Structures are given as structure tokens and as C-alpha cells.
Amino acid sequence: MTLSLLLLIPFLGAFLLLLWPSEPAPGRMRAIAITTLALQLIWSLWVLFRFDPSLEGMQLQESYRWVASLGLDYRLGIDGLSLPLVLINGALTLVSAVCTRDISQRPRIYFALLLLISAAVNGAFLAENLLLFFLFYELELIPLWLLISIWGGTGRAYAATKFLIFTAVSGMLILGAFLGLALLTGTADFSLTPVLSDRLAMGSQLVLLVALMIGFAIKIPLVPFHTWLPDAHTQASTPVSVLLAGVLLKLGTYGLLRFCLGLFPEAWKLVAPVLAIWAAVSVLYGSLAAIAQRDMKRMVAYSSVGHMGMILLAAAAATPVSLLGAVFQMVSHGLISALLFLLVGIVYRKTGTRDLEVLRGLLNPERGLPFTGTLMILGVMASAGLPGMAGFISEFLIFRGSIGAYPLATLLCLVGSGLTAVYFLLLVNRAFFGRLAITPPSPDPVSDSRLDIRLAGVALRETLPALGLSLAVVGLGLVPAGLGWLSETTSTAMAALAAHSGGLL
Amino acid sequence: MPVIPAELTYSGGRPSADQLAARLLVGETLLAEHPEHLVEVVDVLKSYGEVLDAYSINLIFQAERQFLNPFPVFRFLDGDLSPAKIWRHLNHDRINFEYAEYCMKAMLWHGTGGLDAYLDSPAFLDNCRAVIQRKTRRDPLLAVLDPLFPGFLPEAIRAAATTHALGQFWRVMSDLFLDLAKAEASGSVASIAAVVRFIQDGLVRAAAQPISYAVEVEGNSYWILPPEAGLTFLVDVAVPYVEAVFLRGMPFLGTVSFNAQAQQISPDQAQFAYGALYADPLPTMGAGIPPSLLMQDMYRHLPDRLHALYRRRSRSEGDVRVKICMSFQKSMFCVTNAAIAGTFPHPLDSNDPVAQAANRAYADAWAARLSVARTDCLDPWSDRIPT
Numbered sequence: 001m002t003l004s005l006l007l008l009i010p011f012l013g014a015f016l017l018l019l020w021p022s023e024p025a026p027g028r029m030r031a032i033a034i035t036t037l038a039l040q041l042i043w044s045l046w047v048l049f050r051f052d053p054s055l056e057g058m059q060l061q062e063s064y065r066w067v068a069s070l071g072l073d074y075r076l077g078i079d080g081l082s083l084p085l086v087l088i089n090g091a092l093t094l095v096s097a098v099c100t101r102d103i104s105q106r107p108r109i110y111f112a113l114l115l116l117i118s119a120a121v122n123g124a125f126l127a128e129n130l131l132l133f134f135l136f137y138e139l140e141l142i143p144l145w146l147l148i149s150i151w152g153g154t155g156r157a158y159a160a161t162k163f164l165i166f167t168a169v170s171g172m173l174i175l176g177a178f179l180g181l182a183l184l185t186g187t188a189d190f191s192l193t194p195v196l197s198d199r200l201a202m203g204s205q206l207v208l209l210v211a212l213m214i215g216f217a218i219k220i221p222l223v224p225f226h227t228w229l230p231d232a233h234t235q236a237s238t239p240v241s242v243l244l245a246g247v248l249l250k251l252g253t254y255g256l257l258r259f260c261l262g263l264f265p266e267a268w269k270l271v272a273p274v275l276a277i278w279a280a281v282s283v284l285y286g287s288l289a290a291i292a293q294r295d296m297k298r299m300v301a302y303s304s305v306g307h308m309g310m311i312l313l314a315a316a317a318a319t320p321v322s323l324l325g326a327v328f329q330m331v332s333h334g335l336i337s338a339l340l341f342l343l344v345g346i347v348y349r350k351t352g353t354r355d356l357e358v359l360r361g362l363l364n365p366e367r368g369l370p371f372t373g374t375l376m377i378l379g380v381m382a383s384a385g386l387p388g389m390a391g392f393i394s395e396f397l398i399f400r401g402s403i404g405a406y407p408l409a410t411l412l413c414l415v416g417s418g419l420t421a422v423y424f425l426l427l428v429n430r431a432f433f434g435r436l437a438i439t440p441p442s443p444d445p446v447s448d449s450r451l452d453i454r455l456a457g458v459a460l461r462e463t464l465p466a467l468g469l470s471l472a473v474v475g476l477g478l479v480p481a482g483l484g485w486l487s488e489t490t491s492t493a494m495a496a497l498a499a500h501s502g503g504l505l
Numbered sequence: 506m507p508v509i510p511a512e513l514t515y516s517g518g519r520p521s522a523d524q525l526a527a528r529l530l531v532g533e534t535l536l537a538e539h540p541e542h543l544v545e546v547v548d549v550l551k552s553y554g555e556v557l558d559a560y561s562i563n564l565i566f567q568a569e570r571q572f573l574n575p576f577p578v579f580r581f582l583d584g585d586l587s588p589a590k591i592w593r594h595l596n597h598d599r600i601n602f603e604y605a606e607y608c609m610k611a612m613l614w615h616g617t618g619g620l621d622a623y624l625d626s627p628a629f630l631d632n633c634r635a636v637i638q639r640k641t642r643r644d645p646l647l648a649v650l651d652p653l654f655p656g657f658l659p660e661a662i663r664a665a666a667t668t669h670a671l672g673q674f675w676r677v678m679s680d681l682f683l684d685l686a687k688a689e690a691s692g693s694v695a696s697i698a699a700v701v702r703f704i705q706d707g708l709v710r711a712a713a714q715p716i717s718y719a720v721e722v723e724g725n726s727y728w729i730l731p732p733e734a735g736l737t738f739l740v741d742v743a744v745p746y747v748e749a750v751f752l753r754g755m756p757f758l759g760t761v762s763f764n765a766q767a768q769q770i771s772p773d774q775a776q777f778a779y780g781a782l783y784a785d786p787l788p789t790m791g792a793g794i795p796p797s798l799l800m801q802d803m804y805r806h807l808p809d810r811l812h813a814l815y816r817r818r819s820r821s822e823g824d825v826r827v828k829i830c831m832s833f834q835k836s837m838f839c840v841t842n843a844a845i846a847g848t849f850p851h852p853l854d855s856n857d858p859v860a861q862a863a864n865r866a867y868a869d870a871w872a873a874r875l876s877v878a879r880t881d882c883l884d885p886w887s888d889r890i891p892t
Contacts (some may be wrong), residue, residue, distance in 0.1 A: 361787075364788060364822070365788060366787065366820075366827045367787060367823075457820045457823050504732045
């Protein structure tokens with residue numbers, strides 16, 4: 001029941017909100033959501049306390065027969081790969097709820113959807129049955145679509161529909177691969193069995209792996225399946241962007257490691273060189289596209305495309321160090337991108353724009369957003385992989401673990417990592433340095449230096465979530481051993497599985 | 506991209522040079538009449554007057570008591586070396602006397618008017634020689650320095666003379682601004698026009714006040730700026746001060762900087778337009794740097810009425826130094842207005858076409874310089890959030 005509570009708490013919170021009599025004030029609904037998510041986080045920490053990092057298999061397992069004829073069992077378990085993601089889901093969903101303010105439109109449904117997403121994501125990370133994973137994977141789709149299409153920006157209909165189509169195709173490919181695996185192996189057991197694919201011919205393995213790979217590549221997203229992400233981020237509200245970048249994209253990378261690498265280690269060996277090049281292309285494309293953006297949010301979104309590509313590189317190399325780096329990257333990207341989206345959200349709320357051609361000098365200590373700017377500089381430094389922050393640890397582990405297997409792809413990804421500094425320095429330089437202005441630059445120096453900047457100040461409570469994430473980013477950068485201790489056994493076991501199956505080492 | 510909300514980009518008006526000249530010629534004030542303008546100008550000048558009082562005392566102390574001191578470590582303590590005073594100084598519970606020094610250096614460097622002419626005269630050098638000769642008798646460091654660098658000590662004395670002259674100038678201005686606050690409190694000054702008249706009258710009254718400076722070395726008094734040099738308050742100190750600090754260059758630390766290599770600074774000092782009337786009250790770069798040391802000092806002495814007004818505007822205490830700076834610019838436009846009004850070559854109501862043309866040319870010259878200043882602060886709504 002320990003793991004089931006990670007699903008039950010947010011599910012019950014969602015139902016409580018939906019069934020709450022009369023029409024409570026939005027503040028009360030927010031309080032209920034925050035309380036529920038805080039309980040979920042506390043319970044996640046309890047799971048952490050009970051977790052034994054020295055064991056390599058699934059722990060705290062729960063299993064109940066559900067629809068036996070379909071092979072759908074309720075089986076949950078947790079290991080060093082899923083535990084950090086469950087923790088980050090608990091933390092970032094709570095951050096999303098905390099930074100949701102002034103929501104006047106259907107707050108009851110908004111917070112219920114937020115809780116549903118959190119529950120579904122926990123379910124997907126904990127599922128030990130392929131169909132159960134698919135159910136939870138699909139379950140988060142509709143709430144997120146609603147969150148974008150109801151509470152999004154002016155182009156929300158287009159962005160939400162695009163998101164829906166892309167992720168629906170992703171779901172179909174994943175389901176097709178799971179069903180194909182069952183069909184070809186002649187078993188109706190959808191339990192997570194790594195050696196299942198051994199029974200298949202390599203051609204069949206490759207077909208199934210490619211379908212699964214594309215399914216998760218859409219979710220991650222990898223180039224060229226990434227086009228839904230910048231649109232979705234641009235139109236989504238800040239809390240939804242935090243969830244999307246921080247948690248939901250991780251479903252794709254989790255699937256990549258758990259199912260693509262985990263279920264098809266032999267076929268993985270064959271496609272790994274192609275995947276490494278794909279990773280390099282994705283990293284470079286994401287970084288170069290980010291440089292070309294003038295919308296801060298699109299820039300951060302493209303940076304996600306680049307950084308998530310590095311996880312593919314790590315998975316392709318499949319060494320113990322690179323896989324540990326992949327876990328670190330999932331956590332650090334979750335924290336850093338959530339931080340950056342929170343800060344972009346503050347800038348947008350105060351200035352009404354995210355246009356880098358318009359914003360200047362926001363670091364102004366008197367009338368700008370100096371604390372927001374300070375945290376933004378910290379965030380971009382972390383994203384660029386500066387030592388002392390979470391981004392450095394994950395990128396270092398990935399590059400160190402991958403360079404032996406794929407030196408060219410790793411070097412190209414290193415260039416992409418360097419480009420992170422380029423586009424984020426462009427962002428900081430344009431929007432935060434110089435003379436404060438929220439008007440397009442003008443050739444007239446007089447009108448270019450107007451005094452009439454009337455940005456409202458940022459209250460401490462508005463920056464508290466970002467401050468918390470900043471501390472986590474620095475904390476993970478300075479003391480990475482804790483996460484390493486949690487995940488090392490699992491990542492080493494995964495690497496051994498890949499090596500055992502014809503191996504990459 | 507979303508449309509930027511109008512209330513975030515509201516801009517005050519900027520009068521053209523013709524409009525400014527027309528206002529000067531008909532005797533209208535540059536700063537618009539508005540009850541809040543009156544509060545801003547009178548109260549900010551009151552706080553400025555209190556700060557100038559401290560600056561004046563310290564500058565005169567430095568010029569007289571720290572004369573040719575090669576290591577004037579305690580020059581900001583006004584001679585009080587008690588532990589409590591030193592602790593307050595180190596704890597920055599003090600007036601920023603550095604600002605006064607920067608203004609002195611601006612005057613010395615831009616060097617216009619009678620004071621500068623006298624500082625370059627042979628008579629001044631003679632005075633320097635006499636005092637240096639006496640001073641080097643018992644000061645071995647100066648005795649070594651003077652023959653090695655013969656221009657060093659006279660230059661230090663020029664700085665001391667400018668320091669003393671600025672101290673005397675601010676003594677007058679401090680009293681004038683504090684009197685203005687009393688006059689406004691008593692009801693005798695109730696408009697911006699009355700403020701400008703009050704300052705103009707004060708400047709005219711002090712115009713002929715002599716400026717002199719003597720130092721005491723080993724019990725003997727030595728003239729640096731003797732009375733016979735004929736230096737007076739208005740022409741020899743006030744006008745050069747306005748030229749240097751209001752128009753050419755004011756040390757508002759942390760404001761926008763200019764790149765000389767990119768030709769953003771004219772090689773001609775007379776073309777400089779970085780003074781108080783042009784300065785950007787918004788600090789640029791370096792989070793944490795205040796708009797200026799002066800704004801910090803005035804904040805310490807801010808009258809309650811003005812403080813309450815600021816609390817109702819934009820970010821309340823958060824950007825109070827920017828608001829002080831904006832009010833200070835308004836008040837400096839009033840002082841400039843008074844100086845211009847008091848120095849027209851002919852009475853403004855003259856019917857003589859020659860006199861009118863001369864006045865016109867005088868007004869045009871000022872308007873041309875002021876038209877590129879921060880005249881958007883003259884708009885009564887420029888610091889308000891439109892409703």
C-alpha cells in the first residue's frame with residue numbers, strides 16, 4: 001500500500017475538489033490542492049526513507065490481479081530510476097500549485113486536473129505492467145490538454161490540438177509496440193520482463209524498438225518530433241509549463257531507459273550508434289534554434305529539446321556512468337527548466353511581454369526585477385553546466401560516460417552544451433542588462449531612456465518557489481552524492497543488462 | 506507577442522526648444538504649476554539644504570584643516586576623532602562626503618569662470634609658492650615632493666581652493682533652501698513661480714558676496730584666494746558650478762555610462778551634457794548600486810510630507826531614491842530657471858527691439874541646451890501611474 005498511496009493521495013484530492021459542495025472560493029481550492037500535494041511529497045519522502053539503494057531490483061512491490069484476460073495487472077514497484085522522478089514529480093507539482101495565483105476561471109477543475117496529472121505521472125513511473133504504464137501515460141494527456149486549451153494564451157487552441165495529436169500518436173506507437181511484443185512472444189503477460197525480447201528475431205525486435213523509440217521521442221521530444229513543445233510552452237500558463245518541462249517530458253526519457261533499453265537490450269546495441277548521432281543532432285538543433293528565438297519562453301523550450309537530447313546520448317552509450325548521468329540530467333533538467341519557466345513567468349506577469357527585442361535592463365535594482373534577474377542568472381548558469389550547480393554534474397557524467405563509446409557524438413553534444421551559454425547569455429544580456437526599458441529600441445536616445453518604467457515590484461512570496469528551486473539546483477550541484485547513492489545500483493544494473501546482451505562495453 | 510499594457514509605457518511630454526524659449530521669454534516657469542510639484546521641489550530642496558549644510562562644513566574643514574595633508578584619512582570626520590564617530594563612519598551611518606568631493610572635482614576639471622582664471626594666474630602661483638615654502642620647512646615628505654614634481658603642490662592647492670569656494674557657495678545655497686522651506690511653511694511661497702522668484706532673489710542678494718580663502722600654517726595666515734582677487738559668489742563660483750555640475754557632468758554613480766571609444770563623448774568639454782539636468786535617475790547595471798550618493802544623503806533627511814507622497818507612488822520605499830532623483834531634477838530646473846531669469850541681458854518687458862532680440866538670443870541659447878535635458882520631468886504627471 002506504500003506506493004499505492006502515492007496515487008491515492010492525489011486522486012482522492014482531485015475527487016475531493018470535484019465533489020466539494022457548493023462553490024468554494026478559489027483560495028480554498030488552491031489550499032486543498034497544496035495540502036494534498038504536500039501530503040504526496042511527504043509520502044514520497046517516506047518512500048525514500050524506506051528505499052534501500054543497495055538493492056538493484058524493484059522494491060516495495062505491490063501486485064493485484066485486475067483484468068487477467070487482458071494481462072492488465074495492478075503491479076507497482078520502485079527502483080533507483082523511478083524514485084528520483086517520483087520525488088521530483090511531488091516537488092514540482094507542489095511548486096505548480098503554489099505558483100498558481102489569481103485563477104478566476106474554473107479553479108475547481110484546474111486544481112483537480114493538476115492533481116490528476118500528478119497521480120497519473122506517479123502511476124507511470126511506478127507501473128510494473130506495460131498496459132498499466134500505458135494507462136497512466138494516457139491519463140495525464142487529457143488533463144494537460146485541458147490545462148493548455150482552457151487556461152492557455154491566445155493561441156492555445158492551436159497549441160493544445162497540436163500537443164494532443166502528437167502525444168496521441170506517441171501513445172498509439174507505444175501501445176502498438178507493447179501489443180506487438182505480446183503478440184510476437186505469444187504471451188498475454190504484460191509484466192516488465194527484460195528478457196522477453198530474447199525470444200524474438202532481431203528484425204521483429206528492431207521494428208518494435210523503432211515504434212517504441214519514436215513514441216517516446218515525441219514525448220521527450222527529440223528532433224524532428226519536437227515542434228509541439230515550443231508551441232505548447234508558449235501558450236501554457238507558467239505552472240503548466242513548470243509541470244510540462246519539469247515532469248511530463250521525463251515520461252519520455254523514463255520510457256526510453258525503462259522500456260526501449262530495458263526491454264530490447266539486444267536491438268538497442270544495433271541502433272545505439274544511430275541514436276548517438278540522433279542525440280547530437282537533437283542537441284545541436286535545439287541549441288541553435290534557441291539562439292534564434294526572441295520569445296524567452298520559446299528559448300527555454302528549445303533549450304529543453306537540446307538538454308533532453310543528451311539523455312538519448314547517455315542511453316545510447318549505456319555505460320554505468322552515462323546512465324547515472326541520464327538520471328542526474330532528468331532531475332537537474334526538471335529543476336532548472338522549472339526554475340527558468342517560473343522566472344520567465346514572473347517577467348511576463350510584470351511586464352506583459354517576453355520579447356527579447358523589447359525587454360532590457362530588468363536587473364535594475366530600483367525599478368526592475370533585480371531578485372528575479374539574480375535567480376535567472378543562477379538558473380542560466382546552472383543550465384549552461386557551470387560547476388557547483390546541478391547541470392554540471394549531470395552533463396559531466398553523461399559526457400564522461402559516453403565519450404568512450406561515441407566520441408564524435410559526445411563532442412558534438414559538448415558543442416551543444418557550450419551553445420547553451422551562448423543563448424542564455426543572449427537572454428540575460430538583452431533582457432536583464434543595460435538601461436531598464438520595456439519598449440522596442442529607438443534611434444532617438446531621448447525616448448530610449450524614458451523614466452516612465454512602472455513595473456510592479458515582485459513580492460517575496462512570488463519568488464519563494466523559484467528561490468526553493470534555486471537552492472535545490474545549487475544543493476544538488478554541491479552535494480550530488482545523495483542522488484548518486486540512490487540511483488547508482490539501478491543504473492549499473494541497467495548498464496550490465498545492456499552489456500550482457502551483447503553489450504556495449 | 507502580447508501588447509504591452511499602456512500603463513507600463515506611459516510617457517511624459519518633452520517640450521521643444523522653441524516652447525522652452527517661449528516660456529523663458531514670457532517669464533513662465535519651466536516646471537509646470539502643480540500642488541505636488543510644489544511639495545516635491547520645496548521638500549527635496551529642504552533635504553538638499555540640510556545635506557549641503559553638512560557638505561559645506563566638511564569642505565571648509567577639509568580646505569582649512571587638511572590643507573596639503575598627503576594622507577587625509579580622517580577628512581570626513583570634521584575633526585571629531587571619537588570612537589563613536591569613527592564607528593558610525595565605518596558603519597556608514599554618515600553623509601556621503603565623497604559626493605561633495607566629486608562635485609569639486611567636476612568644477613576643477615571643467616574650470617570655467619573667474620575662479621578658474623584666477624587659479625591659473627601668476628598671482629595665485631605666487632601665493633602657492635609662499636605657502637609651500639613655509640609648509641615644506643617642517644614636512645619632509647612635501648619637501649621631497651615639491652622639487653621632484655613642481656606642479657604637484659600648486660595643483661593640490663588649486664583643489665583645496667576649489668573645495669573651499671564650493672563650501673562657501675553651498676553655505677549660501679543651504680541657507681537659501683532652508684529659508685525657502687520656512688517661507689513655504691509660513692505660506693509666503695505657494696507656487697512654483699514663487700519658488701523660482703525666491704531663489705532668484707536669493708541669488709541676486711548673494712551675487713556680490715566675496716569669495717576668499719586663507720590657510721594657517723604654523724601660526725601664520727596665508728591668502729590663497731585673497732579679497733583683492735575680486736572673486737564673487739555669482740559670477741566666479743555659482744555660474745561655474747552650474748556649468749560644471751548642472752550641465753556638463755554630475756557624479757550620479759550607477760547611471761548610464763558612455764563609451765568614449767565609440768565616440769559617445771565629445772572631445773569638446775563644452776559640448777558635454779551629462780550634468781544633473783541630463784542625468785538618468787534610473788541606475789544602469791550592477792544591481793545594488795544606488796542612483797547616487799546624493800540620493801542616499803537626501804533620503805536620510807527627507808521631510809515626512811515628501812516621504813508620504815513617495816510612499817503613494819510606484820514602488821513606495823522600493824524605488825524611493827529614483828523618486829528623490831526625479832524630484833531633485835525638478836528642483837534643479839527651478840534653480841536653473843531662477844538663474845536664467847536673473848541673468849537676462851535686458852528686462853523681459855522691454856519694448857526696445859534690440860533688447861528683445863538680445864533676450865531672444867539668450868533664451869534660445871539656453872533652450873537649445875535644455876531641450877535635450879530630462880525635460881520630461883517637467884510634466885506634472887510624469888511620475889504618476891495614470892488612472
